[in-house]
Amino acid sequence: MAASDDATIERLSLSKGGMTLVDADGAARLYEAMGPAKEISGGSAANTLAGLAALGSRCAFIGQVADDQFGRVFAHDIRAGGIDFETPVRGESEPPTAQCLIFVTPDAQRTMNTFLGASQYLPAAALDEDQIAAARVLYLEGYLWDPEEPRAAMRRAIDAARGAGREVAFTLSEVFVIDRHGDDFRTLVDEGLIDVLFANHTELAALTREDDFEAGIAALRNKVPTLVVTKGADGAVAVKGGERAEVPAEPTKVVDTTGAGDLFAAGFLHGHVNGEPLETCLRRGAICAAEIISHYGARPEANLEALMAEKLG
Known part of the structure; x- marks a missing residue:
C-alpha cells in the first residue's frame, strides 16, 4: 500500500x-505507478483471524498461497500470530501469491486493486473438514465467492460446518461481489445457511435491493439469526432475534480505512463466541475497527486485549 492523491486515482481510472x-x-502496471510502498500481509478473512487471535481466540485459516516470497511472508506472519495454517502451497510454476495494491488518499480512503493469484484456485480437497467440524464458527469472505474453485470449496465447508452443528458467519465483502453473486447470497440466506451475516450499509442495500436502511434491516432480520451492519462513522447496528443493539463509532484519528470491516468482524465474533451481550459484541467490533484505521495496514499494531480492558473495563 502507498499514499496517493485523487489526481493519481483519476489518472489510473x-x-x-x-x-x-x-x-x-x-497488478504490475499499478505497482509501477505507486509511490514508496509498505508491504504488509493481508487478506479479508486472514485479517479477521489476526484480530481474533490477538484477542485470545483460537483460530485456523484455510487459504492458498504460492511457494514464492509473498507466500512465505504471509505464512510466517499468520503463524506468528498464533493461527494454525496448514493449507498446502502451490508450486513456483503455478500462479503467484495473491496481492492487493492499495492507494490511500489524504481523506484516508483506501482504493484496493486485487490480483487473486493462487487464492482463486483453492480446491475443496484442501479443506480440513475435521478442523471445520471442531470450530465454533466457520467464517467466510465474499471476495472468494467470485472464482469457481474457492466457491465450491466454501459450499463444501458450509456443508461440513452445518453437518457438525456449527455456526456459519459470512461477510458480503464488497458491492461488486453482490452485483455478480447476489442471487447466490440471497439463496444462502433464504435456505438458512448463514447464522451471522456481516455487511456495511451499501452492501445491505445491494443485497436487499432496499435503499432505505431500516427497510434493509427488516428484509433480513427474520432470515438471519444474527445480522451485523456497519455504517462507517455512524457506528453499527446488530439484530439478533427480537433484540436490537446500536453503538457509535469509537473516536480515533483516521489514517487508513483498510481492514475496518475485517477487524470489526473480529471484535464482534470474539464477543459472540464467548456469549457476550449484543451491545458488548458491537463495542468490541468498534474498538477493533478504530485501532486498525488509526495506522496503515489491516493487521492490529496495538495490544487488543489491553485495549479492550481499557475501553470496556
Whole structure:
C-alpha cells in the first residue's frame, strides 16, 4: 500500500474507495505507478483471524498461497500470530501469491486493486473438514465467492460446518461481489445457511435491493439469526432475534480505512463466541475497527486485549 492523491486515482481510472479485481499485468502496471510502498500481509478473512487471535481466540485459516516470497511472508506472519495454517502451497510454476495494491488518499480512503493469484484456485480437497467440524464458527469472505474453485470449496465447508452443528458467519465483502453473486447470497440466506451475516450499509442495500436502511434491516432480520451492519462513522447496528443493539463509532484519528470491516468482524465474533451481550459484541467490533484505521495496514499494531480492558473495563 502507498499514499496517493485523487489526481493519481483519476489518472489510473481506479474506483476510489472500492475494490477492483485485476490480472497479473494490471497488478504490475499499478505497482509501477505507486509511490514508496509498505508491504504488509493481508487478506479479508486472514485479517479477521489476526484480530481474533490477538484477542485470545483460537483460530485456523484455510487459504492458498504460492511457494514464492509473498507466500512465505504471509505464512510466517499468520503463524506468528498464533493461527494454525496448514493449507498446502502451490508450486513456483503455478500462479503467484495473491496481492492487493492499495492507494490511500489524504481523506484516508483506501482504493484496493486485487490480483487473486493462487487464492482463486483453492480446491475443496484442501479443506480440513475435521478442523471445520471442531470450530465454533466457520467464517467466510465474499471476495472468494467470485472464482469457481474457492466457491465450491466454501459450499463444501458450509456443508461440513452445518453437518457438525456449527455456526456459519459470512461477510458480503464488497458491492461488486453482490452485483455478480447476489442471487447466490440471497439463496444462502433464504435456505438458512448463514447464522451471522456481516455487511456495511451499501452492501445491505445491494443485497436487499432496499435503499432505505431500516427497510434493509427488516428484509433480513427474520432470515438471519444474527445480522451485523456497519455504517462507517455512524457506528453499527446488530439484530439478533427480537433484540436490537446500536453503538457509535469509537473516536480515533483516521489514517487508513483498510481492514475496518475485517477487524470489526473480529471484535464482534470474539464477543459472540464467548456469549457476550449484543451491545458488548458491537463495542468490541468498534474498538477493533478504530485501532486498525488509526495506522496503515489491516493487521492490529496495538495490544487488543489491553485495549479492550481499557475501553470496556
